[in-house]
Amino acid sequence: METKCEVKHGLEGVAVAISSISYVDGEKGELIYRGFSIEDLVEYSNFEETAYLIWFGNLPNENELDFINAMLTKKRELPKNIIRLMYLFPKNAHPMEVLRSVVSVLGMYSSDNNSTFEDAINLTAKIPTIIAYWYRIKNNFSLIHPNEDLKHSENFLYMMFGDIPQEKELFDKSLILHMEQGMNASTFASTVTASTLSDVYSIITTALGTLKGQLHGGANEKVLMMLEEIRTIDYVEKYVNDLILKRKKIMGFGHRIYKTFDPRAKILKKWLNEIKEEIRYYKIALKVEEVVLKNFKGKKIYPNVDFYSGILYNYFNIPKDFFTTIFAMARIVGWTAHAMEYCKNNRIFRPRSIYNGPKNLDYKKIKEVKING
Numbered sequence: 001m002e003t004k005c006e007v008k009h010g011l012e013g014v015a016v017a018i019s020s021i022s023y024v025d026g027e028k029g030e031l032i033y034r035g036f037s038i039e040d041l042v043e044y045s046n047f048e049e050t051a052y053l054i055w056f057g058n059l060p061n062e063n064e065l066d067f068i069n070a071m072l073t074k075k076r077e078l079p080k081n082i083i084r085l086m087y088l089f090p091k092n093a094h095p096m097e098v099l100r101s102v103v104s105v106l107g108m109y110s111s112d113n114n115s116t117f118e119d120a121i122n123l124t125a126k127i128p129t130i131i132a133y134w135y136r137i138k139n140n141f142s143l144i145h146p147n148e149d150l151k152h153s154e155n156f157l158y159m160m161f162g163d164i165p166q167e168k169e170l171f172d173k174s175l176i177l178h179m180e181q182g183m184n185a186s187t188f189a190s191t192v193t194a195s196t197l198s199d200v201y202s203i204i205t206t207a208l209g210t211l212k213g214q215l216h217g218g219a220n221e222k223v224l225m226m227l228e229e230i231r232t233i234d235y236v237e238k239y240v241n242d243l244i245l246k247r248k249k250i251m252g253f254g255h256r257i258y259k260t261f262d263p264r265a266k267i268l269k270k271w272l273n274e275i276k277e278e279i280r281y282y283k284i285a286l287k288v289e290e291v292v293l294k295n296f297k298g299k300k301i302y303p304n305v306d307f308y309s310g311i312l313y314n315y316f317n318i319p320k321d322f323f324t325t326i327f328a329m330a331r332i333v334g335w336t337a338h339a340m341e342y343c344k345n346n347r348i349f350r351p352r353s354i355y356n357g358p359k360n361l362d363y364k365k366i367k368e369v370k371i372n373g
Contacts, residue, residue: 005352005354007354010256011188012256016183016188016191016349017183017191017338017341017342019182019183019338019341019342020034020057020341021033021034021054021180021182021334021337021338021341022034022054022180022181022182022334023182024181024182024257024258026255026257026258026259026260027259027260028260029258029260029261029262029263029266030263031181031263031264033050033053033054033179033180034053034054034057034058036053038176038177038263038264038267039263039267041053041176042173042176042177042267045059045176046151046169046172046173046176047151047152047153047172047175047176047330048065048068048069048072048151048152049065050176050179050333051068051124051179051333052064052065052068054179054180054333054334054337055117055120055333055336055337055340068121069151071121071125072121072124072125072152073125073146073148074125075121075122075125075126076125076126076128076129076146076155077126077129077145077146078102078106078126078129078130078133079106079109082102082105082106082109083133083143085102085105086098086102086130086133086134086137087137089101089134089137091137091138094212094321095131095134095135095138095321095322095324095325096208096211096212096217096218096324096325096328097212098130098134099127099130099131099134099208099325099328100205100208100209100212102130103123103127103130103201103204103205103208104201104202104205106122106123106126106201107199107200107201107202107205110122110199110200110201116200116336116339116340116343117336117340119199119200119201119336120200120332120333120336120337120339120340123200123201123204123332123336124332124333124336125152127325127328127329127332128152128153128155128156128159128329129146129159131156131160131322131325131326131329132144132156132159132160133159135160135319135322136159136160143159144158144159144160144162145159146159150164151172152172152175153168153171153172153175154168154172156329157171157316160318161317165316167275167315167316170271170275170312171312171316173271174268174271174309174312174313174326174330175326175329175330176330177264177267177268177305177309177330178264178305178309178326178327178330178331179330179331179333179334180331180333180334180337181331181334182257183338184216185210185211185213185215185216186207186208186210186211186216186217186331186335187207187331187334187335187338189206189207189209189210190203190204190206190207190210190335190338190339191338191339191342191349192206192349193206194338194339194342194343194346195342195343195346195347195348195349196348197343197346200336200339203335203336203339204332204335204336207328207331207332207335208328211324211327211328211331212324214251217324217327217328217331218324219251219252219304219306220252220305220306220309220310220313220323220324220327221310221320221321221323221324222251222252222306223251223252223306223307223310223311224281224310224311224314224320224323225251225320226250226251226252226288227281227284227285227288227310227311228281230284230288231284232284233283233284233287236284236287236288236291237287237291240288240291240292240295241291241295244295250288250292251306251307252303252304252306252307252308253292253296253301253302253303253304253307254301254302254304255302255304258302258304259300260300260302261302261303262302262303262304262305264304264305264309265302265303265304265305265307265308268305268308268309268311268312269303269308271312272308272311272312272315275315279311279315280311280314280315281311281314282311285307285308285311289303289307309323309327310323313326
């Protein structure tokens with residue numbers, strides 16, 4: 001067995017890049033985008049402005065913000081051939097499978113002359129359209145095409161449901177929470193692809209495949225499934241204790257970086273608490289949090305962003321199998337920002353593995369191998 005280098009399973013604690021995009025302090029529970037706290041950004045900013053900040057490193061002036069808005073508006077519609085293709089997909093296809101596939105196909109429609117940023121804008125604009133169109137195709141509804149008078153998040157809700165809810169700003173701010181989170185699994189995977197100098201569509205297809213996993217973006221869907229199984233507050237304690245006894249993961253709790261409350265979870269919890277009408281599953285979630293914290297006291301296991309995000313999406317009538325696509329709709333900004341940043345001083349990723357298999361075996365042709373019995 002080779003023992004010349006140390007293995008860090010899951011690359012725990014291994015730095016793979018230098019970045020000025022975001023900073024996560026896991027001990028203090030802080031998340032910063034380009035120097036601004038996540039709390040300030042969700043309070044004062046919006047999707048388009050924060051996207052510009054993450055891409056370019058500074059808040060936009062009025063002309064720069066108008067430019068981003070105009071670019072997103074111009075790029076939202078899908079090619080007609082792709083829409084026809086989506087009608088051929090099986091209706092039971094998971095929305096993340098559809099999103100991943102359509103993003104890959106979109107790469108064939110991109111000009112080789114496009115800059116990385118142009119392709120980033122193109123995908124950022126089109127991902128909400130892909131999600132909304134699939135929701136309507138899947139449910140045999142007629143398509144609602146983009147409205148050029150609406151902003152990014154408003155357009156998505158409009159294309160999904162045909163109207164815009166009163167709490168539209170809350171949905172917009174929720175996208176800011178998911179926009180960026182340092183070198184997480186999907187960002188790392190997409191940066192590996194970017195390091196080969198592949199195209200943006202391949203980069204984002206890689207990211208989407210990684211995000212789909214239930215230990216990453218798919219966790220918010222699993223959280224709501226858990227809350228549906230629990231059904232009533234009275235059943236929470238038994239349900240959670242059974243999971244602990246069987247050593248099963250409690251979805252929505254724990255984080256590789258955060259060793260205290262995830263600041264995004266705190267923000268979502270605050271929003272849910274401020275909505276005047278009763279939010280489905282919210283009281284059950286509060287009880288689950290209480291029981292989990294009591295059982296893991298002192299072990300630094302707290303709710304993460306996935307624990308409360310699904311409850312908010314459910315409030316907006318978004319089906320749970322679409323939750324992870326909403327995550328992707330926001331994280332596309334962070335993925336593309338990291339790809340552009342890394343490639344400015346690019347070096348292809350080439351880690352090692354430690355071999356622990358046999359050596360110097362004698363080769364025998366199949367006819368020479370004796371079959372026992």
